[in-house]
Amino acid sequence: EPEMLSRELKPEDKILVCASDGVFEFLTNQSVIDICAKFNDPLEACRAVVAEAYELWLQYELRTDDITIIVMFIDELRNDPASRRHSLGGSSLQSSKQDFGVDPQKLQEDLEKQLADEDDEDEEEESDEDAFEDQVISSGGLKPVRKNVSKEKSKEIAKLKAQGAARAQEPELEFDLKKLASPKTEAEKKSIEEAIKASVMFRNITQEQREMIYSCMESVDVKSGDWVIKQGTHGDKFYIIDEGKFEVRILPDGMEDESGEGGNIIHLYEGSRSLRIHPSFGELALMYSAPRSASIIAKSDGHLWALHRAVFRQVLVEAHDDRKDLKKVLGEIPYFQYLDSDGINKLSAMMSEVTFGRGENIIEQGRPGKYMFVIKKGSCYTMQIGGSTKRGTLKSKSFFGDEVFSGKGVYGKTVVSLQTTTCWQLDQKAVQQTMGPLLAEGTKV
Numbered sequence: 001e002p003e004m005l006s007r008e009l010k011p012e013d014k015i016l017v018c019a020s021d022g023v024f025e026f027l028t029n030q031s032v033i034d035i036c037a038k039f040n041d042p043l044e045a046c047r048a049v050v051a052e053a054y055e056l057w058l059q060y061e062l063r064t065d066d067i068t069i070i071v072m073f074i075d076e077l078r079n080d081p082a083s084r085r086h087s088l089g090g091s092s093l094q095s096s097k098q099d100f101g102v103d104p105q106k107l108q109e110d111l112e113k114q115l116a117d118e119d120d121e122d123e124e125e126e127s128d129e130d131a132f133e134d135q136v137i138s139s140g141g142l143k144p145v146r147k148n149v150s151k152e153k154s155k156e157i158a159k160l161k162a163q164g165a166a167r168a169q170e171p172e173l174e175f176d177l178k179k180l181a182s183p184k185t186e187a188e189k190k191s192i193e194e195a196i197k198a199s200v201m202f203r204n205i206t207q208e209q210r211e212m213i214y215s216c217m218e219s220v221d222v223k224s225g226d227w228v229i230k231q232g233t234h235g236d237k238f239y240i241i242d243e244g245k246f247e248v249r250i251l252p253d254g255m256e257d258e259s260g261e262g263g264n265i266i267h268l269y270e271g272s273r274s275l276r277i278h279p280s281f282g283e284l285a286l287m288y289s290a291p292r293s294a295s296i297i298a299k300s301d302g303h304l305w306a307l308h309r310a311v312f313r314q315v316l317v318e319a320h321d322d323r324k325d326l327k328k329v330l331g332e333i334p335y336f337q338y339l340d341s342d343g344i345n346k347l348s349a350m351m352s353e354v355t356f357g358r359g360e361n362i363i364e365q366g367r368p369g370k371y372m373f374v375i376k377k378g379s380c381y382t383m384q385i386g387g388s389t390k391r392g393t394l395k396s397k398s399f400f401g402d403e404v405f406s407g408k409g410v411y412g413k414t415v416v417s418l419q420t421t422t423c424w425q426l427d428q429k430a431v432q433q434t435m436g437p438l439l440a441e442g443t444k445v
Helices: 029-036 044-059 090-098 104-140 151-169 186-196 207-216 309-322 324-331 340-352 428-439
Strands: 015-019 070-072 218-222 227-229 237-250 263-273 295-298 304-308 352-356 359-364 370-376 380-384 390-396 414-417 420-426
Touching: 015 029, 044 070, 104 420, 186 207, 186 237, 186 304, 207 309, 218 390, 227 237, 227 309, 304 309, 324 340, 324 370, 340 420, 340 428, 359 370
Parallel strands: none
Antiparallel strands: 015 070, 218 304, 227 295, 237 263, 237 295, 237 304, 352 420, 359 414, 370 420, 380 390, 380 414
16 A cells, blocks of 8 residues: 655645655755755756765665655645634734734734744644654554665665774875865855755764865866776765766676776766756765775766865864864763763764854743754853843853753743854754663653
8 A cells, every 4th residue: 555644735835855765765854855945946856866866875785776756846825724824924913903903012922822832733743743654664564754864774874984984094195274275166165065965974064164175175177088987996086066967887797898988877967057956976985995886987078076085084083173172061961961972972973053143042931942052152141030030141162952851842041142153053852863762861851
């Protein structure tokens, strides 16, 4: 029997994706949406997702599963009563007293309460969906919608990364990153950013490290017929196609390349600035020196961006140093006191950077919370209203929002940024899903 899932579309729903397991074997739901969101044409979005999924299959399996995807962009929904329930905004508040005899301030308070109630309902709906998925699995043997990379593939990727770490002691070239750096235009940075956005290798780098990668990307011009990489040779570079067409050729095991053409054509990459399509290949070379699984040959004149493994490792080392202070702060938080160094390392790796502008509310007292924060740079003002109002200031290496791990999941104070402030952000739900058993000994997650 086919797997069926019903969902009522809401105004905030913009992209609808229906895809086979081959798409989600290495790409998460969010990664697929991130790729699709870069395009105005759903057909181009489909092509980009298929190209990324195909590349990941070749990197980790040397084979592919069925890769099929349908993408629909939702421009607007009919203005029916269900839609109007979600469209209450500022303009409605301004006219409410005149039209309906309602105090705008009171309505604003009611609206805030409604938003909080909707958050609670969303959490209940998510729990119901999880229960539904469990029921589907147990009753029919069908697989639920995948929210993360499959456990099997995650282990394979982790194994490859571990092998890369084990080979880190091998002699490596050393680069002076400052001398290697070259200025990039905003358009060039955008192309590189779009290409690496869904890549597992660049998922946890900071914005500072991202800028370093942009500047250290090497510009490579190619002519039609040039061999970029050759199957069986050990590679040391990762490539992004900025412009041009490139054939992927594979020579079957045991066969000689008598024709000198590189074997059978199994795929064609096409990069285009105008279409904002920038596929990549050779990602495995960033982890360690492994034989190339295929040959890549330019089908037309084109342009590539290349990143050397040694440069990438140097960037990661700096990223690791950047999180030393973060790990120290995490070790001082009561909810994580039972974690060993490996557990703290895992927590820090799960955290991402987020920046808030001056005067922006980061958390609000009484609101349901999803994230805990550690200030990396900047300062914040805090206010806690209770028997007496408590005020204070938070600076770099301070943390807040940790009450989301207390079981109630409600913020106990309001925190507002006093200047442009960068924080490390930790998703409570992600911690619960991946590290719940480790925290169960002394914390309630």
